[in-house]
Amino acid sequence: MSQAHVLVLVGSLRADSVNKQIADTAASLAPEGSTALVYSTAALAEVAFYNEDIDVDGKVPAAALALRAEAEKATAFLLVTPEYNGTIPAVLKNAIDWLSRPYGSGAVSSKPVAVISASPSGNGAKWAHDDARKAVGIAGGKVLKDVELAIGGTIDKFGTAHPSENSEVSAQISSVVAELVKASNELVSA
Numbered sequence: 694m695s696q697a698h699v700l701v702l703v704g705s706l707r708a709d710s711v712n713k714q715i716a717d718t719a720a721s722l723a724p725e726g727s728t729a730l731v732y733s734t735a736a737l738a739e740v741a742f743y744n745e746d747i748d749v750d751g752k753v754p755a756a757a758l759a760l761r762a763e764a765e766k767a768t769a770f771l772l773v774t775p776e777y778n779g780t781i782p783a784v785l786k787n788a789i790d791w792l793s794r795p796y797g798s799g800a801v802s803s804k805p806v807a808v809i810s811a812s813p814s815g816n817g818a819k820w821a822h823d824d825a826r827k828a829v830g831i832a833g834g835k836v837l838k839d840v841e842l843a844i845g846g847t848i849d850k851f852g853t854a855h856p857s858e859n860s861e862v863s864a865q866i867s868s869v870v871a872e873l874v875k876a877s878n879e880l881v882s883a
């Protein structure tokens with residue numbers, strides 16, 4: 694069986710992003726026999742806005758090619774996102790758009806996907822969470838039905854500590870990663 698490999702995409706470019714810290718925590722909790730990689734937010738920031746005119750042989754920008762190449766290696770995806778004005782940040786939507794093409798065979802196509810959202814507000818960026826699930830599902834990803842984690846009240850919950858230091862949240866994150874790996878392994882053995 695080929696090893697499960699989770700690519701983690703983060704919707705915040707902020708240096709001190711809580712969502713990036715949650716993504717790092719998720720990657721560090723990949724179960725034995727699997728691997729996980731947080732895609733560089735600096736690299737994600739370099740990806741041009743999706744444009745069909747440049748999504749043709751010879752014209753795809755290097756940063757978009759690099760994202761697609763890394764995504765091809767993944768057997769599953771974890772999206773970790775804050776909420777901007779009631780939905781997902783543009784940087785994450787842009788990544789989903791690039792990975793949704795070629796239509797029907799983009800790098801997310803038929804691969805398991807889960808979403809974690811986090812925000813200082815009480816609802817844990819739930820709108821962004823729901824919109825991320827919707828967009829990546831339409832992009833072809835197999836969004837895990839019962840796997841949802843929206844972490845609210847991040848300022849009260851974490852203060853200046855890293856989310857990995859919160860045992861309850863770490864356990865929740867670990868469970869999401871384990872479900873993704875399980876789904877990935879099931880697909881390979883099917």
Ligand SMILES: Cc1cc2nc3c(=O)[nH]c(=O)nc-3n(C[C@H](O)[C@H](O)[C@H](O)COP(=O)(O)O)c2cc1C
Nearest residue numbers: 705707710711712713775776777778779812813814
């Ligand atoms: C442009 C912008 C829009 C925002 N809109 C929302 C929002 O709609 N809902 C929400 O819960 N938080 C919103 N926030 C607050 C973010 O949740 C907060 O900045 C969060 O810490 C960002 O996540 P990060 O720490 O991973 O960067 C917004 C922040 C910015 C900069």
